[in-house]
Amino acid sequence: MVEYTPKIREIARKLLEKGTVDVFIGYKKGTVAMMNEPVLIKDPAEVDLLHWDSHCGLNLCNYLTGRTDRIGLVANGCNSRNIVTHIIENQIKREQLYIVGIPCTGIIDHRAVKRAMGNREIREVTEEAESFTVIGNGFQETFQKKDFLRTNCAVCLHRNPVEYDEMVADPVPEQEGVNPFKDVEGVERKSADEKRQFFTQLISSCIRCYACRNACPLCYCPTCFVDESRPQWVGKSIDPVDTMTFHFLRAYHCAGRCTDCGACERVCPVGIPVRQFTKKLNKDAFELFGWEAGVRPDQRPPLDVYRADDYNGFIK
Amino acid sequence: MLEKSLTKEEWTEALKGLQSAYKVFVPVKEGDFHNFRLLKNGAKPSFDFQNTRLSPKAVIFPQSERMFEYSLDESKEDAHIIKETPKDFSAQAIVGIRPCDALAFQLVRINFDNPQYQDPWWVQRMDATTLIGFACNDPCASCFCTSVGSGPFSEKGLDALMVDLGDRFVVKSLTTKGEALLKSSHPERMQAAPSLSRCRIWPKPRRRRSPPRFRRIISRTRWGMSCFTLLFGRGFLLPASTVEPAPISARRVGASTSRMKFAKRKVTGSATGMPVCSPFSPITAPATIPGTKNSSG
Numbered sequence: 001m002v003e004y005t006p007k008i009r010e011i012a013r014k015l016l017e018k019g020t021v022d023v024f025i026g027y028k029k030g031t032v033a034m035m036n037e038p039v040l041i042k043d044p045a046e047v048d049l050l051h052w053d054s055h056c057g058l059n060l061c062n063y064l065t066g067r068t069d070r071i072g073l074v075a076n077g078c079n080s081r082n083i084v085t086h087i088i089e090n091q092i093k094r095e096q097l098y099i100v101g102i103p104c105t106g107i108i109d110h111r112a113v114k115r116a117m118g119n120r121e122i123r124e125v126t127e128e129a130e131s132f133t134v135i136g137n138g139f140q141e142t143f144q145k146k147d148f149l150r151t152n153c154a155v156c157l158h159r160n161p162v163e164y165d166e167m168v169a170d171p172v173p174e175q176e177g178v179n180p181f182k183d184v185e186g187v188e189r190k191s192a193d194e195k196r197q198f199f200t201q202l203i204s205s206c207i208r209c210y211a212c213r214n215a216c217p218l219c220y221c222p223t224c225f226v227d228e229s230r231p232q233w234v235g236k237s238i239d240p241v242d243t244m245t246f247h248f249l250r251a252y253h254c255a256g257r258c259t260d261c262g263a264c265e266r267v268c269p270v271g272i273p274v275r276q277f278t279k280k281l282n283k284d285a286f287e288l289f290g291w292e293a294g295v296r297p298d299q300r301p302p303l304d305v306y307r308a309d310d311y312n313g314f315i316k
Numbered sequence: 317m318l319e320k321s322l323t324k325e326e327w328t329e330a331l332k333g334l335q336s337a338y339k340v341f342v343p344v345k346e347g348d349f350h351n352f353r354l355l356k357n358g359a360k361p362s363f364d365f366q367n368t369r370l371s372p373k374a375v376i377f378p379q380s381e382r383m384f385e386y387s388l389d390e391s392k393e394d395a396h397i398i399k400e401t402p403k404d405f406s407a408q409a410i411v412g413i414r415p416c417d418a419l420a421f422q423l424v425r426i427n428f429d430n431p432q433y434q435d436p437w438w439v440q441r442m443d444a445t446t447l448i449g450f451a452c453n454d455p456c457a458s459c460f461c462t463s464v465g466s467g468p469f470s471e472k473g474l475d476a477l478m479v480d481l482g483d484r485f486v487v488k489s490l491t492t493k494g495e496a497l498l499k500s501s502h503p504e505r506m507q508a509a510p511s512l513s514r515c516r517i518w519p520k521p522r523r524r525r526s527p528p529r530f531r532r533i534i535s536r537t538r539w540g541m542s543c544f545t546l547l548f549g550r551g552f553l554l555p556a557s558t559v560e561p562a563p564i565s566a567r568r569v570g571a572s573t574s575r576m577k578f579a580k581r582k583v584t585g586s587a588t589g590m591p592v593c594s595p596f597s598p599i600t601a602p603a604t605i606p607g608t609k610n611s612s613g
Contacts, residue, residue: 031458032458111348114348115348119364119365119366121366121454121456121457123457205346205347205351207370207379208379236380237379237380238379238380239380269369270349270369270370271347271348271349
């Protein structure tokens with residue numbers, strides 16, 4: 001995907017010079033290997049900072065919330081779905097946005113790459129078409145990208161953006177025959193005790209840093225429930241009950257809104273597979289309401305709709 | 317100063333031997349990362365890391381800990397009395413701490429152990445802890461220890477420093493605490509660690525001593541000797557090296573007392589239903605206290 005970079009810079013320069021947008025939001029190459037950073041550019045002379053490759057794992061939609069200026073930004077499949085969610089939830093207006101669509105072939109799991117390299121420190125990762133090369137002190141190895149995709153990218157069904165003003169390249173073929181909920185089905189088969197054990201083990205290393213919340217574009221509440229002290233909804237300690245309450249409540253706040261972009265998992269400093277909490281709710285939203293978050297800009301999400309003919313008796 | 321050269325297997329065995337005298341915290345590989353864990357049955361120390369995911373800060377200063385306890389059971393004599401939770405301040409050792417993390421404890425000390433304020437729990441835990449550093453042979457490209465007063469082989473804040481030589485570790489003691497640990501870690505001579513009260517803590521405790529010249533003059537005259545011994549005790553004229561520092565419990569008694577004074581204050585209900593402290597009345601707690609789990613823990 002590194003070949004998209006010149007085109008992104010060209011579009012950004014055009015937009016800023018013409019004054020179509022006030023700011024362009026994209027990624028720049030990070031100082032640490034495999035860690036690209038979000039960048040907000042207002043000066044056309046700085047567009048050469050922009051970069052795109054298979055390490056753009058953070059969700060840029062975080063930077064849209066509540067903005068009043070005109071914004072250009074790059075968006076792949078999941079990011080564009082988050083933009084749609086933001087528009088539906090009145091956090092931004094479509095007219096403010098110029099969306100540069102990226103046909104995405106998946107983001108590389110940096111932890112999987114580090115695992116493959118053992119204790120050897122990675123200094124640089126360069127990307128070719130379908131492969132990438134890891135360079136360190138005295139070693140250089142090439143891997144196939146498809147073997148190192150993030151778990152959410154490996155089962156992604158929306159690689160192309162659902163909403164855009166201009167594409168940087170032709171759409172890529174969508175994946176077929178993948179089951180995005182295979183791991184959830186595995187958890188569903190467990191007994192109640194096994195599930196408790198599974199989730200307790202899952203969050204045992206959580207340090208309550210809230211990186212998952214901060215990276216999530218859905219978590220834009222002015223005051224998060226975990227930061228409230230009057231009333232205090234949830235304990236702030238690393239007691240398993242407090243930690244589990246935080247993770248479950250956060251997941252429920254994302255029900256029917258999560259696009260499985262994987263930002264939460266990527267930023268977790270202790271490597272908790274946070275998506276295990278949100279994916280079950282994605283599955284429920286899909287199976288019970290036929291709803292995929294951020295795919296339909298013209299429909300209200302199932303959890304904020306009232307229908308007189310609702311099939312559930314309790315709603316009447 | 318004591319230096320030891322041990323193969324990695326000998327070192328692992330020596331750490332097991334230390335368990336009789338210390339709670340030993342070592343780096344353990346868990347999934348993708350290394351973290352400091354208490355060495356006990358099953359925990360395998362692993363020194364094959366660049367940096368641990370988290371520093372061992374929590375060994376001295378836990379992220380959350382139980383401070384006070386009380387009982388709501390009216391049949392008990394001490395119902396509603398808030399008491400300080402008993403704590404374990406027995407000797408412990410952090411083996412394999414990076415020099416940067418060790419220096420960080422000295423930065424925390426600025427707030428927790430200064431002339432105005434000594435946090436009793438932090439100070440007692442710190443005094444009971446021996447830090448065995450692990451020099452960085454291959455620091456990360458993103459490390460910045462040399463910019464903040466530390467370094468890959470820095471000895472600041474450490475009681476001993478170990479260096480990986482490939483097939484073996486060389487361990488050098490830097491303080492009496494470190495020396496005591498190394499002596500007790502010798503695989504052939506397993507012995508309990510000496511009382512920590514006899515060990516010099518880091519930084520070196522201040523000793524009251526008279527100006528050398530003045531001391532020399534008065535010690536030469538019998539009159540001077542009798543007079544000063546009567547007034548100040550024999551220890552005043554002894555060489556400073558023979559004056560032993562007081563045991564930890566005695567040195568920190570003032571700080572502990574201040575904590576207990578707080579515990580003796582009355583707890584009354586506030587407008588928000590949360591207990592507040594009033595220094596004017598005897599201690600009682602409201603019959604129901606919101607957030608029982610947190611109140612007791």
